[in-house]
Amino acid sequence: MNYISIQNIDSLEKWVKQALKIKKKPLKNKKLGKNKTLGMLFFNSSLRTRLSTQKAALNLGMNVMVMNFTTEGWTLEFEDGAVMNSGSSEHIKEAAAVVSQYCDIIAIRAFAGLIDKEKDNAEIVLSGFLKHATVPIVNMESATGHPLQSLADAITMAEHKTKHKPKVVLSWAPHPKALPQAVANSFVEMMQLQDAEFVITHPEGYELNSEITKDSKIEYDQNKAFENADFIYTKNWSNYNEYGKITNTDSNWTVTAEKMKLTNNAKFMHCLPVRRNVIVTDEVLDSENSIVIEQANNRTYAAQVVLQKILKSSP
Numbered sequence: 001m002n003y004i005s006i007q008n009i010d011s012l013e014k015w016v017k018q019a020l021k022i023k024k025k026p027l028k029n030k031k032l033g034k035n036k037t038l039g040m041l042f043f044n045s046s047l048r049t050r051l052s053t054q055k056a057a058l059n060l061g062m063n064v065m066v067m068n069f070t071t072e073g074w075t076l077e078f079e080d081g082a083v084m085n086s087g088s089s090e091h092i093k094e095a096a097a098v099v100s101q102y103c104d105i106i107a108i109r110a111f112a113g114l115i116d117k118e119k120d121n122a123e124i125v126l127s128g129f130l131k132h133a134t135v136p137i138v139n140m141e142s143a144t145g146h147p148l149q150s151l152a153d154a155i156t157m158a159e160h161k162t163k164h165k166p167k168v169v170l171s172w173a174p175h176p177k178a179l180p181q182a183v184a185n186s187f188v189e190m191m192q193l194q195d196a197e198f199v200i201t202h203p204e205g206y207e208l209n210s211e212i213t214k215d216s217k218i219e220y221d222q223n224k225a226f227e228n229a230d231f232i233y234t235k236n237w238s239n240y241n242e243y244g245k246i247t248n249t250d251s252n253w254t255v256t257a258e259k260m261k262l263t264n265n266a267k268f269m270h271c272l273p274v275r276r277n278v279i280v281t282d283e284v285l286d287s288e289n290s291i292v293i294e295q296a297n298n299r300t301y302a303a304q305v306v307l308q309k310i311l312k313s314s315p
């Protein structure tokens with residue numbers, strides 16, 4: 001079993017329930033991972049994903065090896081048949097096969113380059129490991145998805161929702177750097193598995209991949225989208241159509257206390273890290289409606305439910 005995308009979840013409701021059970025007794029399955037090793041390979045920076053996934057593995061009694069691949073590993077070649085007479089020192093074929101001998105599960109973080117849409121959509125790094133590794137693979141944020149984050153988001157919403165069918169708004173907000181669409185993509189996919197009134201709001205032109213958003217509602221008027229919302233989930237992403245470009249920096253899209261007043265006393269969510277007073281004002285982030293710290297805490301239980309399922313399904 002791999003955990004590559006939200007589509008790998010057979011029942012979101014069941015997984016969320018299991019995660020909440022794990023949260024109550026995180027050390028209950030301490031023996032499950034005995035003598036098993038999680039290898040965590042980072043091609044990009046991380047705080048939450050690194051520490052929460054490591055914590056989850058430790059809660060299950062696993063050993064953990066972490067490698068910052070970009071700074072510590074050999075530069076990898078992913079193309080079949082490549083003549084490796086320039087930058088790359090090692091082919092994914094050997095690298096993935098070798099790491100598979102040291103680890104029982106390999107978790108990988110490899111962001112979008114945001115230069116070549118086709119290449120990013122092909123998930124070169126993740127696909128390379130999936131093809132050549134011989135052990136289960138976990139996606140710790142790839143070019144197009146961050147399914148550990150959105151599972152944690154689902155857990156957090158389950159804890160905070162006060163009605164069966166809440167209104168949930170995914171709102172774009174400005175950011176000075178070009179960011180991938182991965183978090184937003186997985187959030188959309190996760191919301192499509194929920195019974196909720198789900199609305200995506202962003203400036204015109206900032207549409208996400210339509211193969212992911214499918215028939216999810218898009219509202220270009222942020223104020224209108226916020227009306228009566230129960231959850232505001234804010235995230236920046238760079239332009240998907242004009243791939244990887246920043247075509248809008250309008251600070252009118254920053255989430256403010258005034259905008260939050262349009263909602264049904266909504267909870268404020270963000271995956272973190274967040275740029276204060278660019279994405280969201282201090283007032284909102286520091287308010288009692290902000291649940292971003294609890295959301296980050298739930299990253300551990302999201303990772304733990306995933307690792308637990310993989311361990312149980314492995315020989």
Ligand code: CP
Nearest residue numbers: 046047048049271272
């Ligand atoms: N939300 C999230 O993935 O955080 P990190 O990038 O710090 O891991």
